[in-house]
Amino acid sequence: MSSTKYILGLFDDPDEMMHGIDELQKNSVPIYDVYTPMPIHGIDAKLGIKESRLGYAAFMFGCLGGTTIFAMAYYMMVQDWPMNIGGKPAFAIPDFIPITFEWTVLFTAFGMVGTFFYATHLFPGRTPRVMDLRATDDRFVIAIDAKGNIPHEDITNLLKKAGAVEVKHNDRKYVSYE
Amino acid sequence: MASHSESIIREPLITGKDITYAQITNDVLRPVENMPGRAWWIGFTVASLGACLWVFSVSWTFWYGIGEWGLNKTVGWAWDITGFVWWVGIGHAGTLISAILLLFRQNWRNSINRSAEAMTIFAVICAATYVVSHMGRPWLAYWPLPLPNQFGSIWVNFNSPLVWDVFAISTYFSVSLVFWYTGLLPDLATIRDRATGIRRKIYSVCSFGWTGSVKTWQRFETVCLILAGISTPLVLSVHTIVSMDFATSLIPGWHTTIFPPYFVAGAIFSGFAMVQTLLLVTRKVLGLENYITMFHIEAMNKIILLTGSIVGVAYLTEFFIAYYSGGEYEQYTFLNRFIGPYWWAGCMMYGCNVLMTQLMWFKKIRTNIPISWVLSIVVNIGMWFERFVIIVTSLHRDFVPSSWVMFYPTWVDVSIFVGSIGLFFTMFLLFIRVLPSIAMAEVKLILKSSSEQAKRKILEHGGHDKEQVEFYKESLTTFDSVEIADYEKI
Numbered sequence: 001m002s003s004t005k006y007i008l009g010l011f012d013d014p015d016e017m018m019h020g021i022d023e024l025q026k027n028s029v030p031i032y033d034v035y036t037p038m039p040i041h042g043i044d045a046k047l048g049i050k051e052s053r054l055g056y057a058a059f060m061f062g063c064l065g066g067t068t069i070f071a072m073a074y075y076m077m078v079q080d081w082p083m084n085i086g087g088k089p090a091f092a093i094p095d096f097i098p099i100t101f102e103w104t105v106l107f108t109a110f111g112m113v114g115t116f117f118y119a120t121h122l123f124p125g126r127t128p129r130v131m132d133l134r135a136t137d138d139r140f141v142i143a144i145d146a147k148g149n150i151p152h153e154d155i156t157n158l159l160k161k162a163g164a165v166e167v168k169h170n171d172r173k174y175v176s177y178e
Numbered sequence: 179m180a181s182h183s184e185s186i187i188r189e190p191l192i193t194g195k196d197i198t199y200a201q202i203t204n205d206v207l208r209p210v211e212n213m214p215g216r217a218w219w220i221g222f223t224v225a226s227l228g229a230c231l232w233v234f235s236v237s238w239t240f241w242y243g244i245g246e247w248g249l250n251k252t253v254g255w256a257w258d259i260t261g262f263v264w265w266v267g268i269g270h271a272g273t274l275i276s277a278i279l280l281l282f283r284q285n286w287r288n289s290i291n292r293s294a295e296a297m298t299i300f301a302v303i304c305a306a307t308y309v310v311s312h313m314g315r316p317w318l319a320y321w322p323l324p325l326p327n328q329f330g331s332i333w334v335n336f337n338s339p340l341v342w343d344v345f346a347i348s349t350y351f352s353v354s355l356v357f358w359y360t361g362l363l364p365d366l367a368t369i370r371d372r373a374t375g376i377r378r379k380i381y382s383v384c385s386f387g388w389t390g391s392v393k394t395w396q397r398f399e400t401v402c403l404i405l406a407g408i409s410t411p412l413v414l415s416v417h418t419i420v421s422m423d424f425a426t427s428l429i430p431g432w433h434t435t436i437f438p439p440y441f442v443a444g445a446i447f448s449g450f451a452m453v454q455t456l457l458l459v460t461r462k463v464l465g466l467e468n469y470i471t472m473f474h475i476e477a478m479n480k481i482i483l484l485t486g487s488i489v490g491v492a493y494l495t496e497f498f499i500a501y502y503s504g505g506e507y508e509q510y511t512f513l514n515r516f517i518g519p520y521w522w523a524g525c526m527m528y529g530c531n532v533l534m535t536q537l538m539w540f541k542k543i544r545t546n547i548p549i550s551w552v553l554s555i556v557v558n559i560g561m562w563f564e565r566f567v568i569i570v571t572s573l574h575r576d577f578v579p580s581s582w583v584m585f586y587p588t589w590v591d592v593s594i595f596v597g598s599i600g601l602f603f604t605m606f607l608l609f610i611r612v613l614p615s616i617a618m619a620e621v622k623l624i625l626k627s628s629s630e631q632a633k634r635k636i637l638e639h640g641g642h643d644k645e646q647v648e649f650y651k652e653s654l655t656t657f658d659s660v661e662i663a664d665y666e667k668i
Binding site: 012014015033034035036037038039040043044047049052054055058062072073076077080081083085092095096098099101102103105106108109110112113116117119120121122123124125126127128129130131133134135136137138176 | 339342370390395408
């Protein structure tokens with residue numbers, strides 16, 4: 001039994017990589033993940049990844065932010081210490097609009113980005129789990145789990161035929177660890 | 179899809195022959211991965227001397243109090259707020275470029291957004307330091323925050339535009355920072371994967387473990403789009419609220435309902451001018467002419483022309499409304515801008531902002547790099563004077579003629595202002611040394627569709643309308659990074 005853990009198909013062109021994904025899928029080879037130096041539209045649909053729900057999170061955080069500051073302003077200006085400013089009403093809704101808007105935006109931004117980092121496991125100091133070091137530079141990498149898949153040579157040939165400039169049989173999952 | 183081909187009548191966004199993805203990485207990371215050249219060191223030395231002057235003069239202010247400034251009983255706000263509004267205004271271009279131009283799918287933003295956003299953040303830092311130093315007792319800087327306290331609690335007054343301003347500026351700064359840093363993650367990962375040793379460790383921590391897998395990119399794009407969507411009204415709200423600091427007062431010359439759109443246009447105007455000032459030098463020094471092309475320069479000049487003209491219309495409206503209002507104090511304030519003792523400041527304001535930018539109507543001027551650079555500086559001088567005229571000229575002759583005075587800045591005023599420019603450039607120069615000054619991932623995205631080489635391939639393929647081909651070649655003649663001789667055979 002070979003010690004190969006992952007087979008990587010390295011492409012130098014995004015369109016050829018898309019072709020590679022099609023070829024693999026036509027031959028029922030499951031794809032583990034794809035690493036690219038830039039966002040490529042359409043891969044997510046091919047790999048059956050559902051649309052991101054971050055928009056819903058953003059909306060909820062926005063509602064939370066707006067409600068929080070409006071409630072604070074209401075408590076401070078109306079309940080706790082109402083001030084008589086020229087006899088005008090203490091509950092001056094138009095004056096609360098700027099701060100409500102600002103905190104809506106603030107909570108949306110931080111809440112959504114925080115959720116994004118949490119969901120994709122991004123945080124300062126996280127060890128990078130990189131399969132090929134050029135995937136952030138100029139290579140478009142298709143990774144295939146070697147275990148249980150059809151003969152490795154067939155996958156290599158498929159990738160080569162689709163236009164891969166290099167096919168790697170890695171014994172380790174990640175090359176970024178020492 | 180990356181492969182769709184763009185019409186040839188659009189100018190290329192990346193020039194040069196045989197640009198590959200690797201080439202983009204190499205070109206952008208050259209200043210990050212190598213020791214800086216002489217130009218950088220000279221610039222850095224001058225800028226950090228300025229920053230030292232800033233530290234000294236701000237410390238002086240903290241130690242002796244704001245009595246060290248040239249303020250008097252009539253003019254209680256002068257260079258400090260002028261400097262603050264000037265810097266906040268400059269800090270508007272970055273988020274405008276990254277947010278509004280993203281929503282409008284303006285692909286040319288891809289190569290200038292990173293440095294423009296960085297510049298935004300540094301400009302807002304400079305502005306924030308003014309806010310803190312003009313308080314007089316900076317150790318009480320937390321007072322504008324709605325914190326529980328032992329005075330009752332006595333809360334901040336949410337009816338006050340100054341409190342709104344605290345919320346607006348702090349939100350703007352932190353959201354811009356988040357937007358900028360999230361966009362940096364893929365590029366930090368690129369540096370990480372090319373570096374070794376301690377640099378690798380540092381960039382590894384900073385890149386949050388970015389790998390570029392399908393899911394991260396998919397979510398990344400959603401995040402960027404939503405951030406752009408919320409930053410667009412945010413940018414517009416910030417200078418609106420800054421203008422309300424003035425507009426909600428009763429001072430003639432400040433009490434003006436046109437202020438919000440007028441200030442926002444002015445802010446974008448000065449912000450783009452500062453981006454132009456910085457990028458025209460940066461592209462030359464770092465050799466990025468292929469990515470920041472003549473198209474980018476001209477597009478920014480067009481925005482400067484547009485916003486400058488909006489500012490011009492606002493000036494005219496202001497004068498007309500002062501006349502039409504029938505209020506004699508209002509009318510006097512505006513006449514005083516021309517016939518009062520500060521006529522020269524008024525001339526600088528109207529001359530630099532309105533008259534000089536009208537030169538941009540000429541394509542020859544828009545595509546001339548030295549003239550564009552000089553004009554971008556002229557715009558920022560003009561915008562500084564705009565704030566000076568609005569603030570000091572409106573204040574110095576108030577309702578009681580016996581209190582009419584002039585404002586004379588002291589060396590502390592001047593040093594803080596000059597020093598803040600030094601501080602700004604110090605931060606910018608450090609930025610181009612340690613972080614990629616162009617968003618690599620985003621530039622790679624348009625390589626196959628909008629680069630000169632891609633369009634050339636389409637041309638060589640043939641079968642295009644002759645008129646369109648001629649139009650395209652004609653537009654290339656203004657580019658300083660294109661070998662026009664190569665196109666003679668096609």
